[in-house]
Amino acid sequence: MKMSCNKNEKLNRREAMKLLGIGGTSLFLGAGSTASADTKLSAPSSKKEANILIAGAGTGGMLTVARLRRAAPNAKITLISPNSVHLYQSGQVYVAAGLYSEFDNKRKTSDLLPKNVNWMKDKITAFDPDDNTVQTEKNGKVSYDYLIVALGCEYDFSMIDGLEASDIGENGIASVYLNDLSEGTSKGAIISKMWMRSIQRSAGKKKVKVLFADPDTPIKGEGASLDMLFLCNDLLKGNGPKKGQDVQQNVHFSLARPEEKLFRIPKIDTVLKKEIASAKNIDTHFEYILTAVDTKKKVATFFHKGKSEEITYDYLHITPPMRSPQVLAQSKLAVKDVKMQGWMEVDPETLQHPKYKNVFGIGDILALKTGKSGGAVREQGIVIQDNVTAQMETIPLPMKYNGYSVVPFKTRYGRIILAESDKHGLAPTFPLDPTQARWIWWEIDLHLIRRAYFDLMMRGMM
Numbered sequence: 001m002k003m004s005c006n007k008n009e010k011l012n013r014r015e016a017m018k019l020l021g022i023g024g025t026s027l028f029l030g031a032g033s034t035a036s037a038d039t040k041l042s043a044p045s046s047k048k049e050a051n052i053l054i055a056g057a058g059t060g061g062m063l064t065v066a067r068l069r070r071a072a073p074n075a076k077i078t079l080i081s082p083n084s085v086h087l088y089q090s091g092q093v094y095v096a097a098g099l100y101s102e103f104d105n106k107r108k109t110s111d112l113l114p115k116n117v118n119w120m121k122d123k124i125t126a127f128d129p130d131d132n133t134v135q136t137e138k139n140g141k142v143s144y145d146y147l148i149v150a151l152g153c154e155y156d157f158s159m160i161d162g163l164e165a166s167d168i169g170e171n172g173i174a175s176v177y178l179n180d181l182s183e184g185t186s187k188g189a190i191i192s193k194m195w196m197r198s199i200q201r202s203a204g205k206k207k208v209k210v211l212f213a214d215p216d217t218p219i220k221g222e223g224a225s226l227d228m229l230f231l232c233n234d235l236l237k238g239n240g241p242k243k244g245q246d247v248q249q250n251v252h253f254s255l256a257r258p259e260e261k262l263f264r265i266p267k268i269d270t271v272l273k274k275e276i277a278s279a280k281n282i283d284t285h286f287e288y289i290l291t292a293v294d295t296k297k298k299v300a301t302f303f304h305k306g307k308s309e310e311i312t313y314d315y316l317h318i319t320p321p322m323r324s325p326q327v328l329a330q331s332k333l334a335v336k337d338v339k340m341q342g343w344m345e346v347d348p349e350t351l352q353h354p355k356y357k358n359v360f361g362i363g364d365i366l367a368l369k370t371g372k373s374g375g376a377v378r379e380q381g382i383v384i385q386d387n388v389t390a391q392m393e394t395i396p397l398p399m400k401y402n403g404y405s406v407v408p409f410k411t412r413y414g415r416i417i418l419a420e421s422d423k424h425g426l427a428p429t430f431p432l433d434p435t436q437a438r439w440i441w442w443e444i445d446l447h448l449i450r451r452a453y454f455d456l457m458m459r460g461m462m
């Protein structure tokens with residue numbers, strides 16, 4: 001793809017290359033807007049011979065294994081997770097966009113694991129923090145001195161009447177989110193790629209209605225649905241990986257969301273709404289909660305201001321409702337508060353469970369108000385490393401997570417708005433206007449971040 005530079009952008013290529021050199025890759029993965037990131041070289045360690053258990057081999061679990069293996073050299077480290085394949089989930093949008101293959105996003109779990117870690121290829125079926133044990137499907141009870149929970153989140157299609165995960169890929173329905181982390185598969189990415197091409201073909205012949213529906217639950221990868229909308233629309237203009245015919249005038253998009261905001265930070269929300277308004281062929285339906293889909297008739301039913309409303313479509317993209325894994329939600333580690341019910345309770349700064357001091361959590365599973373992203377997890381990994389080893393040494397926990405998260409909104413092929421935030425609001429790592437869509441963020445995200453993820457972040461080196 002040809003790279004061009006927006007005239008209004010202050011950044012020239014020389015400066016851009018400097019950015020790449022000084023840490024452009026790390027910012028998508030959490031550059032360290034917190035104090036925690038800056039002190040990583042002086043991170044404490046522990047020589048104690050403790051028994052550490054890490055639950056889940058996704059982003060947070062693998063990163064924690066790598067970091068603690070170095071920081072606690074005498075500890076026995078056990079990882080429990082069923083997946084032989086580790087999936088780089090952020091790459092699913094690029095598969096759908098025709099820029100990555102499915103294979104690009106996968107690595108064998110065993111290839112990422114450091115030496116001297118006991119991997120139980122198993123599933124946790126219950127947590128018993130009073131007994132310092134977990135129950136597993138195949139290995140019975142497993143005990144620990146310290147537990148780090150990194151089980152991520154689950155999709156819950158049952159919240160939408162008439163829709164099941166198996167409907168994705170049938171009758172014009174797609175979801176870029178669809179994956180099975182325990183199997184290491186990401187069918188949603190390929191399905192979404194074919195779905196975009198199918199819309200393009202149909203639009204060459206007739207008018208087409210495309211509906212995007214987002215759920216009323218916390219979600220991971222907050223930008224993915226809008227990415228799909230913007231990239232699909234750009235593809236229809238003929239701007240995809242291969243130059244094509246402009247069939248955009250034949251496609252009408254509807255975006256239905258439970259909230260009025262497209263993103264929780266007002267400045268980013270405003271700029272995303274401008275993108276939508278300038279597209280001319282996108283309608284928004286705010287305060288619409290998807291309740292049912294008639295997959296045969298192609299009708300989606302929403303709850304809107306106390307009433308039921310129907311929207312018909314030719315093509316539907318679903319962001320599935322998400323929840324904490326049931327095994328955690330039903331345990332004593334979950335929050336009881338109604339709003340965050342089922343997600344894991346931790347102190348939002350130390351990431352330690354408030355009651356069970358030998359239990360910590362990382363990643364999407366946490367009951368935090370800030371975003372669920374790989375960038376957030378990377379930042380939390382630094383906090384976990386230092387605070388777990390401090391707990392082992394029975395000294396005060398030194399590190400605080402400040403809610404850092406990052407969403408690379410792909411506004412079209414070749415442009416990204418990089419929304420970095422923390423608990424206070426926008427938190428750009430570099431002194432560049434964060435509301436501007438830039439080619440440089442696209443280039444970094446597309447070409448460098450996946451490699452940095454597998455080669456550095458998964459090895460606990462950033």
Ligand SMILES: Cc1cc2nc3c(=O)[nH]c(=O)nc-3n(C[C@H](O)[C@H](O)[C@H](O)COP(=O)(O)OP(=O)(O)OC[C@H]3O[C@@H](n4cnc5c(N)ncnc54)[C@H](O)[C@@H]3O)c2cc1C
Nearest residue numbers: 056057058059060089090124151152221363364373374375
């Ligand atoms: C489509 C999409 C696009 C995204 N885009 C971005 C992006 O651009 N930037 C970004 O920063 N983030 C993005 N994300 C979000 C990012 O991938 C997640 O926030 C991150 O991977 C969360 O890591 P985690 O460790 O919490 O959970 P996960 O990586 O989801 O891992 C959970 C692990 O727990 C294991 N597990 C589950 N249940 C059990 C059990 N009972 N017993 C044992 N193990 C279990 C699973 O097998 C898995 O290994 C995106 C996500 C998606 C789906």
